[in-house]
Every structure is written in C-alpha cells, then in structure tokens.
Amino acid sequence: MRWIDRSKVAKVAKSPPGLTHLRVTFTDDFYIGPGRADLLEGIAETGSISAAGKRMGMSYKRAWSLVQAMNEGWHALLVETSRGGAGQGGATLSDDGAMVLARYRAMQGAARSAIAADVAAVGKRLGEAARKK
Amino acid sequence: MRWIDRSKVAKVAKSPPGLTHLRVTFTDDFYIGPGRADLLEGIAETGSISAAGKRMGMSYKRAWSLVQAMNEGWHALLVETSRGGAGQGGATLSDDGAMVLARYRAMQGAARSAIAADVAAVGKRLGEAARKK
Numbered sequence: 705m706r707w708i709d710r711s712k713v714a715k716v717a718k719s720p721p722g723l724t725h726l727r728v729t730f731t732d733d734f735y736i737g738p739g740r741a742d743l744l745e746g747i748a749e750t751g752s753i754s755a756a757g758k759r760m761g762m763s764y765k766r767a768w769s770l771v772q773a774m775n776e777g778w779h780a781l782l783v784e785t786s787r788g789g790a791g792q793g794g795a796t797l798s799d800d801g802a803m804v805l806a807r808y809r810a811m812q813g814a815a816r817s818a819i820a821a822d823v824a825a826v827g828k829r830l831g832e833a834a835r836k837k
Numbered sequence: 838m839r840w841i842d843r844s845k846v847a848k849v850a851k852s853p854p855g856l857t858h859l860r861v862t863f864t865d866d867f868y869i870g871p872g873r874a875d876l877l878e879g880i881a882e883t884g885s886i887s888a889a890g891k892r893m894g895m896s897y898k899r900a901w902s903l904v905q906a907m908n909e910g911w912h913a914l915l916v917e918t919s920r921g922g923a924g925q926g927g928a929t930l931s932d933d934g935a936m937v938l939a940r941y942r943a944m945q946g947a948a949r950s951a952i953a954a955d956v957a958a959v960g961k962r963l964g965e966a967a968r969k970k
Contacts, residue, residue: 724868725860726948728956730963735857780966800962807959811952815859818951819944823861826940829933830863833913 721827723816728808734777736808743770744797744805747783753795771795778804854960856949861941867910869941876903877930877938880916886928904928911937 727737739760746756757767771783782801786794797805860870872893879889890900904916915934919927930938 721863722861723859723948724862725858725870726856726952727858728855728952728959729857730854730956730960734963736959737858778963778966779970800966803962804959807955811955814951814955815856815948818947819861822940822944822947823863826861826869826937827863829936830867830911833911833933837912 722823723812723819726812726815728811731777734774736804738812740770740774741805741808741812743767744774744782744801747771747795748797748802748805751794751796753783753785756795855956856945856952859945859948861944864910867907869937871945873903873907874938874941874945876900877907877915877934880904880928881930881935881938884927884929886916886918889928 725738727735729735742760743756743762746759747753750756750759753767753771754764757764760767762770774782778800780800781798782804784796784798784801858871860868862868875893876889876895879892880886883889883892886900886904887897890897893900895903907915911933913933914931915937917929917931917934
C-alpha cells in the first residue's frame with residue numbers, strides 16, 4: 705500500500721485543508737468576508753487604501769469602492785480617510801472598523817475549530833478515494 | 838429614542854444575521870461550499886441533476902459541469918447517474934456524496950454556533966451605528 709501517491713502530491717492544496725471562505729451577512733447592505741477583512745487589515749497595517757489594495761492585486765478604484773460600500777453599509781465609517789474623499793491620502797480604521805476586523809478574525813478562528821473534526825473526516829475519505837483510483 | 842427606525846426596516850436582510858457562505862477546501866481540485874451542497878441536496882431529493890439545477894435557477898449544462906467537477910475533484914463519484922454520462926437520466930448520491938453533504942451541513946451548523954456571540958456583538962454595534970445616523 706502506498707501511503708503517498710507522488711503523482712497526487714502536486715495537486716494537494718498549498719494550505720492545509722479547511723476553511724477558505726467565511727462570509728457573514730448582517731443586513732442587505734452589510735456583510736464581511738475574507739476580501740473585505742484583508743482590505744481592512746491592509747489599511748490598518750499600511751495606513752493607505754491604495755497600498756492595501758495593491759498588496760491584494762487590486763486597483764485603487766476597486767479598493768476605494770469596497771471601502772465605500774463598507775462605510776455606507778455600516779451607516780458610519782469603518783475606514784477614515786485624511787482627506788475624507790477619494791483622494792489617495794492616509795487612511796485608518798475607526799474604532800468600529802478595528803472591532804469588525806477583530807471580530808471577523810475571531811469568527812474565522814472559532815469556525816475553523818468548530819469544523820475541524822468534520823474536515824478531518826471528509827479529508828480522510830477523500831484520501832481513501834484518491835488512493836483507490 | 839427610536840428603537841426601530843422604520844426607514845431602515847426594509848433594508849434589514851430577510852434572513853437573520855449570520856453565516857451566509859462557508860467554503861471548505863481540501864485540495865486544489867476539491868472544495869465544498871453552499872452552492873455545491875445545495876446541488877447535492879437537490880439531487881438527493883429530486884433524483885435528477887436537471888431538476889436539482891432548475892430549482893437553483895441553473896442551466897442543465899451548468900449543473901452537470903458542477904457535478905463533473907465534484908466527481909473529478911473527489912477522484913470517485915459523489916453523484917452517480919443511471920446513464921453514466923451527460924444524459925438527463927436519473928441521478929443519486931453515492932455513499933461518499935451523502936457523507937460529504939451531511940458533513941457539510943454539520944459544518945455549517947457548527948460554524949453558525951461557534952460565531953454566534955461575535956455575530957451578535959457586531960450586529961449590536963451596527964444597530965447603534967444605524968440609529969445614530
């Protein structure tokens with residue numbers, strides 16, 4: 705019995721099996737998912753919407769429109785810009801923005817732990833299916 | 838203080854706040870998310886890929902290609918068709934297919950419970966932001 709089928713190794717995902725997308729919806733106008741969270745995190749770390757977007761391979765226009773959608777959906781600012789508009793000045797997270805990001809990261813962690821046993825069971829069966837092939 | 842802002846009521850999501858998208862990735866070739874799970878469930882309930890897809894507003898071609906992607910990614914059949922091909926004959930879930938669906942529903946439930954406290958905290962702050970506006 706071969707425990708490792710070398711022909712399959714290249715196909716194994718780079719990251720360990722598990723949660724890859726968690727979206728949580730609050731209203732028709734506001735949800736938080738991995739892309740929005742990464743953008744908030746990038747803004748907190750770089751102090752710039754443009755730099756945060758660039759890090760994700762996103763145009764400034766796209767990053768800015770995501771920020772706008774978040775601020776409007778929240779009915780208050782999650783991201784505060786130093787020029788207050790579409791200018792490429794500095795940007796920071798408001799208290800609400802930092803809270804939403806922290807809570808989202810906590811949700812990802814909690815969800816990951818909660819599904820771990822089911823992920824392992826499905827992964828085990830998938831490994832068996834791949835070996836039988 | 839108005840606890841309910843009528844102008845905002847229409848904007849509240851139809852479903853309660855919470856998990857709307859959970860994707861779990863196992864390999865570069867196999868993941869399970871809400872769309873795939875709903876399709877598997879529809880096939881189990883209708884005995885037909887076509888009927889399951891129609892229920893989700895999906896063309897037969899799209900539903901069939903999703904089934905094919907799942908079967909190939911799993912390296913074994915999750916969905917078995919009576920004609921074994923692209924024909925519109927009957928379809929059922931294999932044991933693996935039923936297991937993957939059941940485990941995915943369990944993961945959704947576990948994740949929902951695990952994030953409930955964070956969802957409530959974010960929802961409460963969003964309600965305050967909307968009322969202040």
